Amino acid sequence: MRLSAAAVAALSTAGVGIAATHVASAAAAGCEVTYAVTNQWPGGFGANVSVHNLGDPINGWKLTWSFPAGQTITQLWNGTYTQSGAQVTVSDVGYNAGIPSGGSTGFGFNGAYSGSNPVPSSFALNGVTCTGGVSTPTPTVTPPPPSSLPCDIYASGGTPCVAAHSTTRALYASYNGPLYQVRRSSDNATRDIGVLSAGGGADAAAQDSFCAGTTCLITVIYDQSGRNNRLTQAPPGGFPGPAPGGYDNLATATKAPTTVYGRKAYGVYVDPGVGYRNNATNGIAKGDQPEGMYAIFDGTHYNGGCCFDYGNAETNSRDNGNGTMEAIYFGNIKVWGYGAGNGPWIMADLENGLFSGVNQKYNANDPTISHRYLTAIVKGEPNHWAIRGGNAQSGSLSTFYNGPRPNVPGYNPMKKEGAIILGIGGDNSHGAAGTFYEGVMTSGYPTDATENAVQANIVAAGYR
Numbered sequence: 001m002r003l004s005a006a007a008v009a010a011l012s013t014a015g016v017g018i019a020a021t022h023v024a025s026a027a028a029a030g031c032e033v034t035y036a037v038t039n040q041w042p043g044g045f046g047a048n049v050s051v052h053n054l055g056d057p058i059n060g061w062k063l064t065w066s067f068p069a070g071q072t073i074t075q076l077w078n079g080t081y082t083q084s085g086a087q088v089t090v091s092d093v094g095y096n097a098g099i100p101s102g103g104s105t106g107f108g109f110n111g112a113y114s115g116s117n118p119v120p121s122s123f124a125l126n127g128v129t130c131t132g133g134v135s136t137p138t139p140t141v142t143p144p145p146p147s148s149l150p151c152d153i154y155a156s157g158g159t160p161c162v163a164a165h166s167t168t169r170a171l172y173a174s175y176n177g178p179l180y181q182v183r184r185s186s187d188n189a190t191r192d193i194g195v196l197s198a199g200g201g202a203d204a205a206a207q208d209s210f211c212a213g214t215t216c217l218i219t220v221i222y223d224q225s226g227r228n229n230r231l232t233q234a235p236p237g238g239f240p241g242p243a244p245g246g247y248d249n250l251a252t253a254t255k256a257p258t259t260v261y262g263r264k265a266y267g268v269y270v271d272p273g274v275g276y277r278n279n280a281t282n283g284i285a286k287g288d289q290p291e292g293m294y295a296i297f298d299g300t301h302y303n304g305g306c307c308f309d310y311g312n313a314e315t316n317s318r319d320n321g322n323g324t325m326e327a328i329y330f331g332n333i334k335v336w337g338y339g340a341g342n343g344p345w346i347m348a349d350l351e352n353g354l355f356s357g358v359n360q361k362y363n364a365n366d367p368t369i370s371h372r373y374l375t376a377i378v379k380g381e382p383n384h385w386a387i388r389g390g391n392a393q394s395g396s397l398s399t400f401y402n403g404p405r406p407n408v409p410g411y412n413p414m415k416k417e418g419a420i421i422l423g424i425g426g427d428n429s430h431g432a433a434g435t436f437y438e439g440v441m442t443s444g445y446p447t448d449a450t451e452n453a454v455q456a457n458i459v460a461a462g463y464r
Helices: 150-156 204-210 448-461
Strands: 009-014 031-041 044-053 062-066 072-077 080-084 087-091 104-112 123-125 161-166 178-184 190-194 216-221 231-233 257-260 263-266 268-270 276-278 291-297 309-313 326-331 345-349 374-381 384-391 398-403 419-422 434-442
Touching (some): 031 123, 072 080, 150 161, 150 434, 190 204, 291 309, 291 448, 326 374, 326 434, 345 374, 345 384, 419 434
Antiparallel strands (some): 009 031, 031 044, 072 104, 080 087, 178 216, 231 276, 257 263, 276 419, 291 374, 291 434, 309 326, 309 419, 326 345, 374 384, 384 398
16 A cells, blocks of 8 residues: 555554563454554654454553564654564553453554555564454463473583573472562552462463552562572662662563463563662672573564673672673674674673674674574683574574683683673663563583573473
8 A cells, every 4th residue: 555645544454463462372362453644744654553452351462563665663652662674563551551352552653764655464462463353272281391491401411500580480390489579559569479380380360360450560580599599679780770769660560471381471571771680699600600591582572772681790780890790681782792684682791891702893603683582591611601592482502602702801701790680781771671581590501412401491381
């Protein structure tokens, strides 16, 4: 459809699915989207988008589409957006997160175009492509978790977990404790959300019941390793956070729904300003001690802010110099280092540098990688470190770097301090965006074979 400058165009497309906010596979899903160009001028246009939910009630949504002619969004209201090339993701802003069955929500935006401005042909709400009707998937038998989960595998490889964080599932076959804690805004009450059974997936229904009709925040991400390396609201540091007292914000508990073992679960959705930390840990690598870490991220949710990290950081929340960090970074910032393509990239935040390899800036072997569910790995030992990654839904890991420490002074030997961060930089830089589902840190440098076995277990968990 080609639109004249004064035209108003509307497109109704059925079946909305969720992108970064996935609906559990057992839910009935369906929707209609009306995309209306309300105003158009040379090089620019305005549009309104209405989302009508035909399926079960939704609490937390993401709408995705692809622009057909290179259009870009320049301003958006009643939602937050990310755009990578033609791909657009628009998410709720809390107050409009709930869409009842038969209900609607909407947002508007201004955009830019060159040449023509055709309307998108397909939309998805929470990953479900719109078809105009309602589909109820055939219930599936929930597979039992494997007898060996990631931290069992690391222990068998001689590099045990010293921190194990997940809001979606147990990371030890024997773990039967809480995964995370939520606090609801209506009365500030808190509740621990655990697993459905030992070694199993999260009890998301407990969160849904506790948080019904109100907003919940994730206040604690528990450590399953037994070392009490839990993550809580990050305190102020080199940069103060946006919350009272200079603390960082907490993540909204419903913004990253997903499916694990065939059942609904929730990830940790990090908007800029959100951050978690533990500056008083037990057993995390210090100095030049060897360690490994992996995390499962949403490879479509990222930005160029500093810094969406998970891993080892300074214990005073400040920049203490080169080599005082060793954390996984994911995003497309190019200030310090970058890889091939336009990003995003898995890199290592080693403080005062995001490294994609041995060189300070560009390293061609670190590829752009953006799987919907992404396995990201960084590991290091004296004058040796590596980056690995892969699709958390299928296939094996690839090695993007394996070699000596960066050829920049200050990183050999390392001076790691042993704090743990999630969603922020070591000095509490909190401009990044991302989604975290699970991750661990180990004592010792894991072998590729151990990590390959962990990857197989991740794939078997069935993130959807």
